[in-house]
Amino acid sequence: MTLARIALGTIGVLGAGGLLVVVLGTFRPRIPVIGFLGSFVSGQYPVHVVAAALAGVGAGLGLVALGVPRLGVVVAIVAGVALLGGVVVLAALRTTARAEGVRLDWPLALTAVDQSGSAPDATVRYRPGLDLDVTLPPGPGPHPVMVWVHGGSWVRGERTDRERSNRWYADHGLAVVSVGYRLPGDTPLPGATLGEAQRDDVAAALAWVRGAGRAYGLDPGAVTLAGQSAGATLALSTTAALVGVPGSSLPQPTPTPPPAATVAFYPVVDMTLIAPGLQDAVFGGPAASVPALTRAASPIDLVAASLPPTMLVVGKADNFIRADLVRRHDAALRAAGVPGRLLQVPYADHVFDHPYGSPGGQIARPAVLAFLRERAWSPTSRR
Template identity: 85%
Template structure:
């Protein structure tokens, strides 16, 4: 009996500690470390907290049954608090889903915890050493298309980071072109910083869609730039460069015209605030000493009425890129006359949509599709 008490007590205390951190971080997201952990779990795996909390309650009751009442009641109470907190989060997500016309599949949220299981229809080279993957809808086209730019803090990442989501968009009539762009280990254009070269790559991918991409049924008149995190920032700043916004720029001449719309999942809007090491990578030096390069890479400095319709998506508890800055950027865009919208996912932190089944991902995909249908597709060609 003593061994059982020790084992159950150890597991119970450890589980209660984790649940307590999740709950505290979810509802107090600005607490250092704990806030990030809690909102990260509640953003990506909120449904999984429910069975974990129930297990916590069960462990606590088991300890009570083994005549360890104080510890057992403490563990059970923490589990109960975690269960209540998780239900609050799920209710908020459900309400947001209903507002967006989405019925969340809770079973999908439990089982689809990554983006695996979806292969592209076409892989092509759009620049020497740089490939892209094309996810195509059924039928001959022409298909509206979203050029997807992966994240990774400008120094890592892969075009396969949202493969299953890309397939979902294709199955709903929107082709997706997932782009590889240059990273620090790759050669850049002569005389260009990495940030400039990456924007040049994104612009070249858009130009490919409007050129060789036509052979794959892509519609050059309904092309959107989109991305997540650093990729979202690249999508916004590349769009600004193509739209001729003062201060924006590419490594070379603009190879095409601006996209029909831009979609940015939790973008970094001010690169003055990123870590010094990332500033060195993107600009070749510190932001304070390179104001022109910093401006060209920071969406906050590139707000103009000439920008196409722009949708921003962010977790309401995103501490990594600061959700308040994204909200402020959205307000600045609208004040300048740029049409678009802001979608906030409650209790979610950065990359909340990385699990394909996450409630935030289930909400965001249809919302983005509806936005592009309204703002970027040619109605007579894409009913």
């Protein structure tokens, strides 16, 4: 009995402590550290939070039954509060899903905790040292295509980070080309900073889709440029450069038109706000010392009516890139006459969609697909 009390007490205390951090951070996301942990966990794994809270209530009741009533009551109360908070989060996600016409798969949210379980149909070298992955819909083309730019703070990341989501899009008629681009340590582009070289790589991938990509059944008239985090920023700034927005730039001419639409998952819109070390990596020095380069990389400075339809996706509690700045950027785009929309996922922080089954991911994928069907698919590729 003593060992059982010790074991259950230890589990109960540790579990209650973790649940307390999660529930505090979920509803007070601006609390340093705790806010990030809470919103990050609730954004990616809300169903797991509810399951853990139920287990915590059970542990508390078990301690009471084992003759440790005070500790048991405390554990049960903390777990109960976390359970209530988790239910609030799930209810908000369900409301958002209904508004988007999505039926959430709760077992999927519990079991699909990463992006494993799929693979591209082809891997192609699109320029020296750089590859892209092609994930295709069933049947013959021409297929509308989304060129996907991965995140990783401009200094890391993999083009394989959304493979299962890419397959979902392909199963619903949208081909996905996931692009690898230059990172620190790769062969530099002569005369260009890393940030400029990365935009050049993204533009080259678009040109590949409209050229050699035709052999894979890709529709050159229905190309969307999309990405997440740093990749979303690259997608927005590269689109602006191809459109010719004042202040935008590419290090060398790229013979390809701008995409038909742009989709940006939680982009960094103001590059003056990134960490000093990242400024050094992207610009070769502090952002303040290279204002032209900084402007060319900052979507907030690249707003014009000539931009294609643009969809922004963000977690309402995103602490990493500041969701308020994304909302402000969306307002600026609409004020300039750029068609598009903003999708906000409640109680979600950065990379909320990395688990394939996350409710935020389940909501975002159909919303993006519907937006592109309306705004970017050419008549020849409509289904």
